[in-house]
Amino acid sequence: MNTRTSHAQVVNELGRAIIAGDYPVGTTLPGxxxxxxxxxxxxxxxxEAMKTLAAKGLVVPRARIGTRVTPNTQWNLFDSDILTWYFAVGVNEEFLLHLSEVRLGFEPHAAALAARHASEADISQMMRLAVAMGDPDHSAESLAVADLKFHLSVLEASRNPFLRTLGSLIEAALVGAFKLSSPAADRGKISDVAASHIRIVEEIDRRDEDGARRAMENVxxxxxxxxxxSLREGK
Known part of the structure; x- marks a missing residue:
C-alpha cells in the first residue's frame, strides 16, 4: 500500500469512527x-492523517495529552468527507432537514443567477443533462451521477465562484440521499425527476429568475x- 493510500485509509477509518461515536467528544484517541x-x-x-482530521475540525492535538476529539459544533459539515461519513454511519430525519435547509439557502439563488448569466451553450448543456436523467435504464448510482452533473452545471452557469465551491456539499448530499432512497427503482418516478429538472432549465431559458428559483426549490x-x-418507513 502506497503512502497516499495509507493516509486516506487512516483518515477514512478514524474519521468515520469519530462520526459514529466510537470515540466520543472529549475523549483522547489512542497513542x-x-x-x-x-x-x-x-x-x-x-x-499527516491527524493533521487532515484536525483541518476538518474533528480533533485537536494537545501537548503531553494527546489528540482529543472536538465538540461536533467545531466539525466542518461543509467537508465532503464528513458528510459522506455521516451518511455511512446513518443519518436521521433532523440531519436531512438541516442539510436540505442549507441547499435551499443557496441552490435556488444559483438557479436565479443562472437565469441571469447563463449562455446559450450553458442552457443547452443543462437541458441535455436534465433530459438524460429520464433514461429508464438508470441504476441508483448512475441516476445519482446524472443528478449531480445537472446541479453542478447550474452552479457553473451562475457565474459565482463562491457558489461553485459548494459543489462538494451537493455531491455528498445527493450521493448519500440516493443511497437511502432512489427514484431509479420506479420508472415513473425517474420520468418525474427528469421533468422537474427540465422545468428548471426552461425557466432559466426564459430568463425568469423567480421561476428558476421556485423550480429548484421544488426539486x-x-x-x-x-x-x-424512506427513513420513516424503515423505522
Missing part, C-alpha cells in the same frame, strides 16, 4: 504507537420528502 501498529503505517503517515423539497419518507 501514535498503537494507531501506527493498528493501521500498519509509519508514524509520519499517521501524523430539493421533493427529494427531501422522498428520503424522509
Amino acid at each position: 501514535d504507537v498503537e494507531l501506527a501498529a493498528r493501521f500498519k503505517v509509519s508514524r509520519t503517515v499517521l501524523r 430539493i423539497r421533493v427529494g427531501r420528502e422522498r428520503v424522509v419518507q
Whole structure:
C-alpha cells in the first residue's frame, strides 16, 4: 500500500469512527504507537492523517495529552468527507432537514443567477443533462451521477465562484440521499425527476429568475420528502 493510500485509509477509518461515536467528544484517541501498529503505517503517515482530521475540525492535538476529539459544533459539515461519513454511519430525519435547509439557502439563488448569466451553450448543456436523467435504464448510482452533473452545471452557469465551491456539499448530499432512497427503482418516478429538472432549465431559458428559483426549490423539497419518507418507513 502506497503512502497516499495509507493516509486516506487512516483518515477514512478514524474519521468515520469519530462520526459514529466510537470515540466520543472529549475523549483522547489512542497513542501514535498503537494507531501506527493498528493501521500498519509509519508514524509520519499517521501524523499527516491527524493533521487532515484536525483541518476538518474533528480533533485537536494537545501537548503531553494527546489528540482529543472536538465538540461536533467545531466539525466542518461543509467537508465532503464528513458528510459522506455521516451518511455511512446513518443519518436521521433532523440531519436531512438541516442539510436540505442549507441547499435551499443557496441552490435556488444559483438557479436565479443562472437565469441571469447563463449562455446559450450553458442552457443547452443543462437541458441535455436534465433530459438524460429520464433514461429508464438508470441504476441508483448512475441516476445519482446524472443528478449531480445537472446541479453542478447550474452552479457553473451562475457565474459565482463562491457558489461553485459548494459543489462538494451537493455531491455528498445527493450521493448519500440516493443511497437511502432512489427514484431509479420506479420508472415513473425517474420520468418525474427528469421533468422537474427540465422545468428548471426552461425557466432559466426564459430568463425568469423567480421561476428558476421556485423550480429548484421544488426539486430539493421533493427529494427531501422522498428520503424522509424512506427513513420513516424503515423505522
